[in-house]
Amino acid sequence: MLAVVLGFVALGGTLARQTVWSGVVLATTYLLVQLVDDLCEALLSSQGGLGARIHATLALDAQLLDQAAVLVAGVLRVALFFYMAIALMAPLGTDPDELFRRGIKADHSLRIGDIMLAPQALLTALAVVCAGFLAIRIVKRWLSERYFPHTSLEPGMRSSIVTLLGYVGGVLVIAVALAGLGIGVERIAWVASALSVGIGFGLQAIVQNFISGLILLAERPVKVGDWVVLGDTEGDVRRVNVRATEIQLGDRSTVIVPNSEFITKTVRNMTLGSAQGRVLLRLPAPLDTDARRMRELILQAFHAHEDILESPAPSVTLEGIQSGTLTFLAIGYVSSPRNAAGVRSDVLFAILEALREAGLALSPPATTSVAQAPRDAAQEPPPLSERV
16 A cells, blocks of 8 residues: 555555465465365264274274374375465466466476486375275285185184285385386385395394294294294294284283294294194002002093093003102093193092092102211210310
8 A cells, every 4th residue: 555655556556466365375275274184084084984984894993094184184284385385485476377387397396316206206106005005905804804714724824825915015015106206126226235235234133034934924834823832932823923923821911022033943833733732641659559440540530531532542551660659651632732731630630539439549759858877976076175
């Protein structure tokens, strides 16, 4: 208004148009930001209708969906502020058509070495990564819940196939995304060569565990559901990852074991060769015990238990005679090693009851005591007064 009063009519008109244009740009940006937030909240958040359906259908974590909603909203906000800055800094007299043409031209302004990173390429790569990993998750869920239950594959093999499929699919998705950014195979080879130096110094353990994980998934000496003993760790294998394996102990806690431990150390797999478990008892009895009657009662206790297998049949042998004690060795087999402890306890209760009714008994554990011989009075040293 002051410019018009002073006679600068053209300047006043130009300033008025730019003020109105700036107000329109700021108001439009504000409205679009609110619209983006509401759309992301409704479409991606676990609290929205579509997000809740995605969470129920694909079994995606609700926290992951909320993070995706915030991340997408943030990316769109950055894009809106980018175009808002171009609009506000546009030369005087710039119309909306030129504004968008300037925005398109700015797409090719980021160059890193010989690689041209355009916003369209970045968005395309991001879309490929999101869609690719979503498709991998859908396929893995379909295989695990729909296809594999109708096959004869054991649970360990199913888990190995699904895990390997996830890793292979992830590598392919990342390769396609890098190709969309203009990063070819030869550039990846250069990056791999540079990383090999770091691998040689600081990443040996990670690479060793990674290769060991691939070996475990391919050869499957240890699979999901196996009962393994590794050093002081004993439990069930719950998951075999590409870096480490999860073992659930008897107290329901989980131990994360690096995969290289299964390759470089001795591992006892209780369920690898056969699913049968062994119940072994060593029973001491006095020397005057009726050995045949004792053997008969022990066999009856084994045969009476419903979990003891008929083939191979239980056996009772006289292992030896030592220190006036007969040692009976009784062996029976059960369908699973996990049942051996419970069956062993039941059979011991039955044997003790049968022996009590038959008037027989087991020998108490042998004890050894060392008595100190009395010292000979003649060898005792004389009193100090006599020696003096």
